Amino acid sequence: MEVLNNLLTGFGVALTWQGLLYTLIGVTVGTLVGVLPGLGPSATLALLLPVTFGLDPTFAIAMLAGIYYGAEYGGSTTSILLNLPGEAGSVVTCLDGNLMAKKGRAGAALGIAAFGSFIAGTIGLIAFTFMAHPLAKWSLSFGPPEYSMLMMLGLVAAASLSRDKVKGLVMAILGLLLGTIGTDTVSGSERFTFGIANLMSGLSFIPVIMGLFAVGDIINNFTETSETGASVTGVSYRLRDLLPTREDWSYSIWPIIRGTVVGFLLGTLPGSGAAVAAFLAYSVERAVGRRRQLLGTGIIEGVAAPESANNAVTAGAMIPLFSFGIPGTPTTAILAGALMMYGLQPGPFLFVNHASFIWAVIATMYIGNVMLLVLNLPLIGLWVQLLKVPFYLLAPVVLVITVIGAFSVNNNIFDVWILLIFGFLGYLAKKNKYPVAPLVLGMIISKKLEQSLRRSLLMSLGDLRIFVSSPISLALSILVAVALLATIFSFFKSKKGVRTQGA
Amino acid sequence: MKRIVQVRKLVSSLVVMLLLLSVLAGCSGSKTSTDKTASTAPQQKSGYPTKPITFVVWSSAGSPLDLFMRKLADLTKKELGQPIMVENRTGGNGAAAMAYVNSQPADGYTVLSTTGSLTFAIAKESVPFKADDFIFVKSFQAEPSAIAVRKDSPLKALENFIDYMKKHPNGLKIGGYASGGFHQYVLYRLQQKANFEATWIPFEGGADAVTNLLGGHIDVAVITPSTALNQVQSGAIRLLAISTDKRSPYFPDVPTFKEKGYDIVEMLWRGVMVKKGTPAELIQRLNQAFDKVAQNPDWKKYMTDYKQEEYLLDSQGLTELVKREIADRRAFLEKGGFLKKK
Numbered sequence: 001m002e003v004l005n006n007l008l009t010g011f012g013v014a015l016t017w018q019g020l021l022y023t024l025i026g027v028t029v030g031t032l033v034g035v036l037p038g039l040g041p042s043a044t045l046a047l048l049l050p051v052t053f054g055l056d057p058t059f060a061i062a063m064l065a066g067i068y069y070g071a072e073y074g075g076s077t078t079s080i081l082l083n084l085p086g087e088a089g090s091v092v093t094c095l096d097g098n099l100m101a102k103k104g105r106a107g108a109a110l111g112i113a114a115f116g117s118f119i120a121g122t123i124g125l126i127a128f129t130f131m132a133h134p135l136a137k138w139s140l141s142f143g144p145p146e147y148s149m150l151m152m153l154g155l156v157a158a159a160s161l162s163r164d165k166v167k168g169l170v171m172a173i174l175g176l177l178l179g180t181i182g183t184d185t186v187s188g189s190e191r192f193t194f195g196i197a198n199l200m201s202g203l204s205f206i207p208v209i210m211g212l213f214a215v216g217d218i219i220n221n222f223t224e225t226s227e228t229g230a231s232v233t234g235v236s237y238r239l240r241d242l243l244p245t246r247e248d249w250s251y252s253i254w255p256i257i258r259g260t261v262v263g264f265l266l267g268t269l270p271g272s273g274a275a276v277a278a279f280l281a282y283s284v285e286r287a288v289g290r291r292r293q294l295l296g297t298g299i300i301e302g303v304a305a306p307e308s309a310n311n312a313v314t315a316g317a318m319i320p321l322f323s324f325g326i327p328g329t330p331t332t333a334i335l336a337g338a339l340m341m342y343g344l345q346p347g348p349f350l351f352v353n354h355a356s357f358i359w360a361v362i363a364t365m366y367i368g369n370v371m372l373l374v375l376n377l378p379l380i381g382l383w384v385q386l387l388k389v390p391f392y393l394l395a396p397v398v399l400v401i402t403v404i405g406a407f408s409v410n411n412n413i414f415d416v417w418i419l420l421i422f423g424f425l426g427y428l429a430k431k432n433k434y435p436v437a438p439l440v441l442g443m444i445i446s447k448k449l450e451q452s453l454r455r456s457l458l459m460s461l462g463d464l465r466i467f468v469s470s471p472i473s474l475a476l477s478i479l480v481a482v483a484l485l486a487t488i489f490s491f492f493k494s495k496k497g498v499r500t501q502g503a
Numbered sequence: 504m505k506r507i508v509q510v511r512k513l514v515s516s517l518v519v520m521l522l523l524l525s526v527l528a529g530c531s532g533s534k535t536s537t538d539k540t541a542s543t544a545p546q547q548k549s550g551y552p553t554k555p556i557t558f559v560v561w562s563s564a565g566s567p568l569d570l571f572m573r574k575l576a577d578l579t580k581k582e583l584g585q586p587i588m589v590e591n592r593t594g595g596n597g598a599a600a601m602a603y604v605n606s607q608p609a610d611g612y613t614v615l616s617t618t619g620s621l622t623f624a625i626a627k628e629s630v631p632f633k634a635d636d637f638i639f640v641k642s643f644q645a646e647p648s649a650i651a652v653r654k655d656s657p658l659k660a661l662e663n664f665i666d667y668m669k670k671h672p673n674g675l676k677i678g679g680y681a682s683g684g685f686h687q688y689v690l691y692r693l694q695q696k697a698n699f700e701a702t703w704i705p706f707e708g709g710a711d712a713v714t715n716l717l718g719g720h721i722d723v724a725v726i727t728p729s730t731a732l733n734q735v736q737s738g739a740i741r742l743l744a745i746s747t748d749k750r751s752p753y754f755p756d757v758p759t760f761k762e763k764g765y766d767i768v769e770m771l772w773r774g775v776m777v778k779k780g781t782p783a784e785l786i787q788r789l790n791q792a793f794d795k796v797a798q799n800p801d802w803k804k805y806m807t808d809y810k811q812e813e814y815l816l817d818s819q820g821l822t823e824l825v826k827r828e829i830a831d832r833r834a835f836l837e838k839g840g841f842l843k844k845k
Contacts, residue, residue, distance in 0.1 A: 143720030144720060183596070185681065185682055187841075188683035198599060201595065271711065326710045326731075341808065345732060411593075412592060455704055459676050459721070461673065461702070
């Protein structure tokens, strides 16, 4: 009950007009940052850090945290409307989200993304409020062998991303290979850099995904002779007609809950990130969802699950920061820096020495989540209008946004070339019906998987039993094996089906 | 008609968003130039600086090096009477930023961040530059490396650790940030002096190594002690030895390697450098300003808040240190097989 008491005191601070104002500024900037591709929350936080100096620390941190979780809300918008993922976490949302938009259901997709984000964010916060301690313990139990198996599970999930398993596999392997570009952190040697200094830290991720999805799509549209552009007609633009229907809700509610659990648990693990969570949430739907066969054709579950997952990650990621003082993501690292700037040492002592501060910040997060929902729902009406813009007007604007976005990640023109090269690759893939999502997943997982594997083997001096020696890694190994067998089984079954049909 | 108006509205709102993006991305430039203090600060007769200066940072916004450069820029602009922009140019372990600074005139208006990791990069030839391509202006701060174990570890002191390793070669799982980097180098120095064998498990960051230590996945971590500040203070992590010259004010209970009889004093320093050929009087002018900054109470507070050790070396001292470090690190990298076979 002490927790509730503390939280209520926190709300006392959060509900003052300054508390509300700075939270509102934070979540508004966050939404904007999420919508704009390329400009990520970590860069924004770093740039705004000096501005917050002089503010009351509670309000400053409330604002900065608002940018962090607000950005995950906005991330879905361009994915759904323009097939333009601005963050790694919203790549999966493109798959069904953009197809929904093309069917004239952009409003429902955006709506469920907003509601799903709200629900996930709030459940995540409640879990964070009441279960931070046991969850912190669970996150510590993940060492290199456990991560290896977790990433293996993610890799198996690649199969769930496309209907054509063979092409999906080809792209996933290509992604794995692309992920090996750069300096190998185990041996310190360079791989596939061809002496290009810009490749030494690997391919920048944002230009790659923007290229594969948005630029590839645009080139493809230009080559199609059919009438493109404002293809969606006869759709009502009244907000009430845009929001998810009762039917949508009945399909989405379980995916949202499952996505939240997956996202939150992965969020507590430092370094696994929003993207892996979103991909895993999607593959969970592929495995157990009611309409699992229809995933990838533009159904609402395909938006609800990953969008809930990537928001739940932000709440989960606060746990390592506040329980150990160890940030698990680049963005929480900057939050840690901000706390230090105010002389507040991130970590468990915050709850002891600065209890009123920390509970006030947590309270603002609850309020911020409500604000984000209120802010984002009316925006849907505006966003959907974008689809009325003819393609010949929209395409150049999107291209400019992607180029600026790619450049602004590192202020490096090299990334613009990456964007264009991958745009062309994305076009080739689209023309030949190769799915690009498995490639992205492969790229995300590649580095982490390889390093965890090699680290585990360094730890065990080459003994493979390390992967089944702890309860968690054993459980994950079994899960990987089952998922793999199920995939292979269903592949041969469907192949047989096709063959008998053909004969 | 109505549709066209709507379309136009949309396009224009997109343009506004674009502008906002570029303002955010172009960042602190606009902020610093409107700073009032810039115009009221004392103007130097010599001329330099007569226009805004750019500080280039080779790591991403929000990193410790970035925070260092931003704080330094903030305080230096008051001394120099000119605004200072901070630009992040990441890529290629600093090579992208170095190439950019090299493409600018050697007029003291482009100043680049530098750290002790540069000497690794030069020794490893992983950047296409040599120490002579730059003039090292000043170092300000440094962080040591320390040997850390969990609370429940039977290793109570450095001696226990070394004895155990001598009896059981590769017997403990030892890890830390990066492969062939600073912390592994410190362990290597200890191995050389105490004569034991160890396998190094590289992690992607110091924080990563600390959580793995806490979770019992490794037995010993070699880390920057401030990474595990909470755990050191609460006693969850014990530091066996630290690589400072004298005991660190932040960790007064932790003995130095030197005290324990191993002459290992290694610090990962941070400072600034400029392109070679920059006139000596400009460097002197910069150094004057930096000297004042280093004494500024604001600066001292920042140093304490972030648990940084003061490490002030002037141009000459820093250049000598860089030369020595490159030679030492090359020897370490050769021994560890990190150098490219020629």
